Amino acid sequence: MNQTSRVISRTVSIDEGVIVKLSGDIDLSRSPALRGQIMTIAQDEHPRICLDMTEVTFMDSSGIAVLMELIQRQREHAGRLILFGLQDRVKRMFEEGHLTMLFDIAADAEAAQKI
Numbered sequence: 001m002n003q004t005s006r007v008i009s010r011t012v013s014i015d016e017g018v019i020v021k022l023s024g025d026i027d028l029s030r031s032p033a034l035r036g037q038i039m040t041i042a043q044d045e046h047p048r049i050c051l052d053m054t055e056v057t058f059m060d061s062s063g064i065a066v067l068m069e070l071i072q073r074q075r076e077h078a079g080r081l082i083l084f085g086l087q088d089r090v091k092r093m094f095e096e097g098h099l100t101m102l103f104d105i106a107a108d109a110e111a112a113q114k115i
Contacts (some may be wrong), residue, residue, distance in 0.1 A: 007034040011041065014113060023055040026063035035066045042070060047079050050112040054085035059093065065106030073101065080104065084112040
């Protein structure tokens, strides 16, 4: 798998779910890879998917669209999607787009597991 397609750098099982570590810019060139990788993980119907975004330096609307699809899938299966560790640039985009009303956002992994 080349660097362009490697969006998920690690997954860790937790009680009632999984932490998925994302990395790099998530833009039009990388969002299809993210979609494929994250939907494969979601097929396991984890009650809780926590996305570690500490290494995500940029996300455009195509990345947001993947997250919107994932949150919808999680809700259809009575699951949760929690984002944590958003860098300032990414967090600002979520705030300015009023996406904080749609997504559960936590400061860190520990807080994400308590939501």
